[in-house]
Amino acid sequence: MMDAALMEKIASGEPGVMLVVSAADLRDAVAWMWRACQRETEEAVRSHRERPTMTREEAAKALNVTLSTLWRWAKDGYLVPVKIGSKVLYRATDIEEVLTMRGDGGSEMPTPMVSRVRGGG
Numbered sequence: 001m002m003d004a005a006l007m008e009k010i011a012s013g014e015p016g017v018m019l020v021v022s023a024a025d026l027r028d029a030v031a032w033m034w035r036a037c038q039r040e041t042e043e044a045v046r047s048h049r050e051r052p053t054m055t056r057e058e059a060a061k062a063l064n065v066t067l068s069t070l071w072r073w074a075k076d077g078y079l080v081p082v083k084i085g086s087k088v089l090y091r092a093t094d095i096e097e098v099l100t101m102r103g104d105g106g107s108e109m110p111t112p113m114v115s116r117v118r119g120g121g
Helices: 004-012 023-050 056-063 067-076 092-102
Strands: 053-055 082-084 087-091
Touching (some): 004 023, 053 056, 053 092, 056 087
Antiparallel strands (some): 082 087
């Protein structure tokens, strides 16, 4: 089995590292990288599943706005909901971001939120 410190160096792409690799070492290196990718992917999926969501009514109450304001914000790309079948849900993290952006507790958004869904960045 290869040394973990060496694997980190290889994975980081550190310049000047030259390798002479046996077939067994290459197999171990690929297996190590595969497990690292699997762990990252599993963590990302777990994190995504654990993110709390809110219904339209809960989001409107948290933001102190009407349902029509939520609809308009979704249409304008300010606060884009997640649609699962006929359910419309809002990520709690997106609600927190809107609250932070507004800052003053008012019902209107001072500046547009860049829409991730529409590729704004």
